[in-house]
Amino acid sequence: MGRHREFDVGKVLDAALCVFWRKGYEGASYADLTAAAGVERPALYSAFGNKEALFRRALARYYELYLGYIPEALQLATAREVAAHILDSAIALNTRFPEHTGCMVINGVLAGSDDAEPVRQILIEARAVAETQLRERFERAKAEGDLPQTARPDALAAFLMAVLHGMAVQAKAGFSRDILKAVAEQALSAWPASEQRA
Amino acid sequence: MGRHREFDVGKVLDAALCVFWRKGYEGASYADLTAAAGVERPALYSAFGNKEALFRRALARYYELYLGYIPEALQLATAREVAAHILDSAIALNTRFPEHTGCMVINGVLAGSDDAEPVRQILIEARAVAETQLRERFERAKAEGDLPQTARPDALAAFLMAVLHGMAVQAKAGFSRDILKAVAEQALSAWPASEQRA
DNA sequence: GCGGTTTAATAACGGTCATTATGAAAAATA
DNA sequence: TATTTTTCATAATGACCGTTATTAAACCGC
Known part of the structure; x- marks a missing residue:
């Protein structure tokens, strides 16, 4: 029993993912995160724990949603095809979203506030x-x-x-x-x- | 006239350079900088201005002290020699100091607090x-x-x-x-x- | 409808950030 | 030596950081 959660946890996580992708870990403040997610601070804490836990969840979702081309490439027939596919896919991903370019893993330590x-x-x-x-x-x-x-x-x-x-x-x-x-x-x-x- | 400066501006700048190299721009706090430099906060402000100005000075000194191999390489006879010299020099620099590895320019946005x-x-x-x-x-x-x-x-x-x-x-x-x-x-x-x- | 329980929003917490006001100490000029 | 000027160290500033009491609202089983 008890009150139901009023927001979609998945959508909030996606919003947080975008913020982290663009600003990195330190660069993303709770003001940024709540503004993007459309929920208040305590909602993020109750749903994900602290900032580091939220980032870990966002990173896991990043791999899930955007880095599937890595295991995909690993199954190709030749090493050249593997490399070519990863290179192509990474370029596509790095340039796919104008508002958060590059790779979240690298940007996480590349971008600042x-x-x-x-x-x-x-x-x-x-x-x-x-x-x-x-x-x-x-x-x-x-x-x-x-x-x-x-x-x-x-x-x-x-x-x-x-x-x-x-x-x-x-x-x-x-x-x-x-x-x-x-x-x-x-x-x-x-x-x-x-x-x-x- | 007036009182003389009691610290060596060059040495303080070198100390700040090491901190920025290791921790990046945001990651380096004034607590870190004053501890490394051995001077109090207002001394850094009076000598260099604010934090951004101090970083710019440190970056300029980084190029001066450590990236001389770039113009040096540009004068070599062949493109392959240029590339080889830059690669070798960069590797040497990136691994030269155990306490601040890599390149300050990259680390400036790679390292966090x-x-x-x-x-x-x-x-x-x-x-x-x-x-x-x-x-x-x-x-x-x-x-x-x-x-x-x-x-x-x-x-x-x-x-x-x-x-x-x-x-x-x-x-x-x-x-x-x-x-x-x-x-x-x-x-x-x-x-x-x-x-x-x- | 009522007690128990979970979520929601407001607002505050202590800590740290970069920055600076303040007044004492030191050096140069007169 | 007296005065002026610059640097020094202490400590305070307001803003923002991540985090969390606190209180009101919404839902459940009874």
């Missing part, structure tokens, strides 16, 4: 500057024949930056130097061969 | 699980001849995860789908060829 927005823009700009410098250097290399005419300097720059970002994340996660070197080696093995000058 | 540590561990674990799944799938592929015997499944998994992390960061920074696809294409072009079965 609104107060930190100017700082995040500084970092984004700093990242873009480095990539532009690389792209310009690769354009020069292409003009000099150091890279083939088929090479795409912007793609090479973006790719190199991606691997660098990824390795920074991995280093933070405790990776050893050796495995990071293996990652770098693998990345370099894709490098376009320089043209044989006539 | 101590309160968020359990959550960060959850995300790190979630990341490791996905990578393990990939590695196991690639080991199977190697056993099946889908990957050559020279292939390193752990390296391939780490590499793929690195590119995925990097693309998530880039998507957050506003990258278009097209450039992300170019990044994925470049990453796949390094994929080891399957063995020709006899």
